[in-house]
Amino acid sequence: MKAGSNLEKILTSGKFAVTGELGPPKGADVSVIERKANLLKGNVDAVNVTDNQTAIVRMSSIAVGAILQRMGIEATMQMVCRDRNRIAMQSDIFGAYALGLRNILCLSGDHQKFGNQPTAKNVFDLDSIQLIQTVKLMRDEHKVLGGDEIEGAPAMFIGAAENPFADPFEYRVIRLAKKVAAGVDFIQTQCIYDMAKFERFMQMARDRGLHEKIHILAGVTPLKSVGMARYMKEKVAGMDVPEEIIARMKSAGKEKAREEGLNICVEQIQRLRQIEGVHGIHLMAIEWEDAVHGIVERAGLLPRPQV
Amino acid sequence: MIIAEGKPIKEILAMIDDYDKIIVAGCKGCVTVCSAGGQKEVEILSSALRLARKAQGKALDIKEVTLERQCDTEYLEPMREYADQYQAILSLACGAGIQFVAEKFRKQPVLPGVNTQFIGVTEEQGVWTERCQSCGNCLLHQTGGICPVTRCSKSLFNGPCGGSKAGKCEIDPQIDCGWQLIYERLKELGLLAKLEVVLPIKDWSTSRDGGPRKRIREDLKI
Numbered sequence A: 001m002k003a004g005s006n007l008e009k010i011l012t013s014g015k016f017a018v019t020g021e022l023g024p025p026k027g028a029d030v031s032v033i034e035r036k037a038n039l040l041k042g043n044v045d046a047v048n049v050t051d052n053q054t055a056i057v058r059m060s061s062i063a064v065g066a067i068l069q070r071m072g073i074e075a076t077m078q079m080v081c082r083d084r085n086r087i088a089m090q091s092d093i094f095g096a097y098a099l100g101l102r103n104i105l106c107l108s109g110d111h112q113k114f115g116n117q118p119t120a121k122n123v124f125d126l127d128s129i130q131l132i133q134t135v136k137l138m139r140d141e142h143k144v145l146g147g148d149e150i151e152g153a154p155a156m157f158i159g160a161a162e163n164p165f166a167d168p169f170e171y172r173v174i175r176l177a178k179k180v181a182a183g184v185d186f187i188q189t190q191c192i193y194d195m196a197k198f199e200r201f202m203q204m205a206r207d208r209g210l211h212e213k214i215h216i217l218a219g220v221t222p223l224k225s226v227g228m229a230r231y232m233k234e235k236v237a238g239m240d241v242p243e244e245i246i247a248r249m250k251s252a253g254k255e256k257a258r259e260e261g262l263n264i265c266v267e268q269i270q271r272l273r274q275i276e277g278v279h280g281i282h283l284m285a286i287e288w289e290d291a292v293h294g295i296v297e298r299a300g301l302l303p304r305p306q307v
Numbered sequence B: 001m002i003i004a005e006g007k008p009i010k011e012i013l014a015m016i017d018d019y020d021k022i023i024v025a026g027c028k029g030c031v032t033v034c035s036a037g038g039q040k041e042v043e044i045l046s047s048a049l050r051l052a053r054k055a056q057g058k059a060l061d062i063k064e065v066t067l068e069r070q071c072d073t074e075y076l077e078p079m080r081e082y083a084d085q086y087q088a089i090l091s092l093a094c095g096a097g098i099q100f101v102a103e104k105f106r107k108q109p110v111l112p113g114v115n116t117q118f119i120g121v122t123e124e125q126g127v128w129t130e131r132c133q134s135c136g137n138c139l140l141h142q143t144g145g146i147c148p149v150t151r152c153s154k155s156l157f158n159g160p161c162g163g164s165k166a167g168k169c170e171i172d173p174q175i176d177c178g179w180q181l182i183y184e185r186l187k188e189l190g191l192l193a194k195l196e197v198v199l200p201i202k203d204w205s206t207s208r209d210g211g212p213r214k215r216i217r218e219d220l221k222i
């Protein structure tokens, strides 16, 4: 065990993991977190807490992560490279560990241009792969960058994201391999709608033996409407939504759209489970946390294993 | 070269509001090439300022001059002859030139007439684009001659990030993804294996982060 987190235990014991996601509030209201967290509790093995996602100012991912831990829910803190330099990042990792956090997801971070602070100065002192290296150095060699010894290593289970649908497609597996070389333990992918393309990606990952070195969790997001499907396809960077899915959402009509979105999501999970090297799913029900229980149950993934 | 762009006339008018005798000083270096602060721009700006001030009913006496360079002491010297007769100097050189004028001419305020933007190239007539952020430790040999610090919107060293789509950057469909360019170039050169290596954490101390920079060549000093 590297960190001994629940997520690590589930994955290393060969069980199929389910992780969820929680977006912190745009303010200091703790009740929002508690409401969302209670909908996720018991349905997932760990909850990702986003770090000022889309560059919109929200409560800190570490603070929210600590609140979740207190509620008995395991958190995965996301950390982006956009807002902090290596001094602040390493310091925050110490602090997060001290507050009980055991999983970290290392991300580049969305550019601030589309957030609510477009005139901010960005940092990007490290990139996401270098952040993985840094956390690993702290955990395994008990050092900070530059080589100084540390008092008490933060034993974090290290994750990263991968978008199999970004371009250039042939390069995505090379980048995954770089993350593996940097020392990542698990990967959560961007939400998958184009199953065939994802299968090709997984084939390429298996060809390199990457599926045996790390745990890949496939990202899924239930669609709420045909509008959302179209928006994801056209507006969200690096997202592929096949016409077939858009057509299904459309023919469901307004009334039944949500139901059809959930059906598609459950079917996707079932297909993803069959893919060799997929060790779990990362369920991102954006502002739709009350759908999580039903999806996980219908996918036959409840109750969550106790390890 | 250094690319700059003329400041809006309104902003300049506000800067010179208190003065009725100014020098508008252009530079024959980079700002001439990028059409921001050469002799032509000095002329155009000066007449625009005169007209605007006339409309305000306030006289304005402008001395127009375009120096060989504003970033070298020797080329600034000729301005000594008449500088004291003017209340302010509006420089159309890059930020370095403007500051150098301000250092050498201490009796009157020196004002910026342009916004200095970046180190770049003339991509085509009338189009300039950024190429270098002067990080002080060039790594172009590792990235196919394309700078990730500058051309990637997030200055990533191990891109492309998940936002790269159809060759464009997530921040703007008009902006090329720097890492897509690097990928294509290395592919073209048969050097894709370079992309398998994790580029190390950068030492930013050679960049502006290490404080204002200075270069000395003892052998050239007199």
Ligand code: SF4
Residues within 6 Å of the ligand: B131, B132, B133, B134, B135, B136, B137, B138, B139, B140, B147, B148, B149, B150
């Ligand atoms: S690596 Fe540094 S010096 Fe080289 S082009 Fe990029 S910013 Fe300029």
Ligand code: SF4
Residues within 6 Å of the ligand: B151, B152, B153, B154, B155, B156, B159, B160, B161, B162, B163, B164, B165, B168, B169, B170, B171, B176, B177, B178, B179, B180
């Ligand atoms: S899309 Fe390309 S250029 Fe834009 S931030 Fe990502 S890697 Fe950099």
